[in-house]
Amino acid sequence: MRGSRVARRYARAMIGLSEDHAQLEAWAVELERLARAVEMPEFQMRLASPELSLATRVEVLSRIAERLELSYPIRSLTTVVARHGRIFDLPAVAESYRDQLDILFGRTRATLTFAREPGPDDTQAVIAGLERLARKTIIPTIKVDQALLGGVVAELEGKIYDGSLATRLSEAEHRLLG
């Protein structure tokens, strides 16, 4: 909880740096890349070593930011976070930044799991329906799970909309069981 509060504050500060939507989106992508790098087990194992001084950690993180070719504001954020000993909060910062950006831009995220690889039209039709439902722009994450047998399952704002054959079969089985 404490980590998430800190992450929200960093994310809010970053969003406050610009009013340019494109810029804010670009920073979101960069933050995602940085978060993925920080989440790598090898990186976490090395940076968690107590033998490393704070300065060394800041230096290491700055070099990683440079190698990821991050923009100056993100590199600055990285340095500040590292100096404050919050390196491992960077994934939470990235997530909070993304969530706040979604709220700011009036959009939300949905995970669509299809039984088969969907065509563009199928995906677009489902997303359009979800946008009408949420009254927001949907940023989809597409997955394929053959265990669904057919249809699609959408997870939107904590709710599951299940149109899969596997669930229908399961319901039919429960009805047969009485």
Added chain:
Amino acid sequence: MGLCAEGAEAANRGGSWTALLFYVINFALFAWLLAKYAGPMARKYFSDRATAIRETIARADTAFKEAEIAAQHAAQRLAALEADKARFQADFESETAYAMNRMAELAREAAVRIKRDGQLSAGALSEAAKRRVRARLAEAATNLARDLIARDFKASDQARLLRNFESLIDREARP
């Protein structure tokens, strides 16, 4: 004794006033002697005898009265015993009747309970068997349906499911 012998001779010679006198004197003498010497003894004997008889009678009366009292007591005891017996018999019969009724009632309750338990057990077994059959049928039907879907599922089926899903989402979106 001499007078007696004379009297006897006179008597043998035939009746006369002398003989009569003789007999009278003889008898009187005999009576006087008898009264002089045997009378007190006889009186005493009879007196003692009378006393003894009176005492005996008195004891017999006392014993009779005591026996009567004892008989009355015995009769009372017997009556009390009869009453106790009658009461005990009534109590025993009442207790026996109650115990028999209670046993009969318990037996009826046990029979009803056994019957109900039997019905429940039979019902439960039947229900469990039905559930098992339904579960196997449902599993078999589901597996069959899954196999059929995996074998015959077409793109048109997926498209139809997606349209249904869109309809579901549209229904959810309506206020």
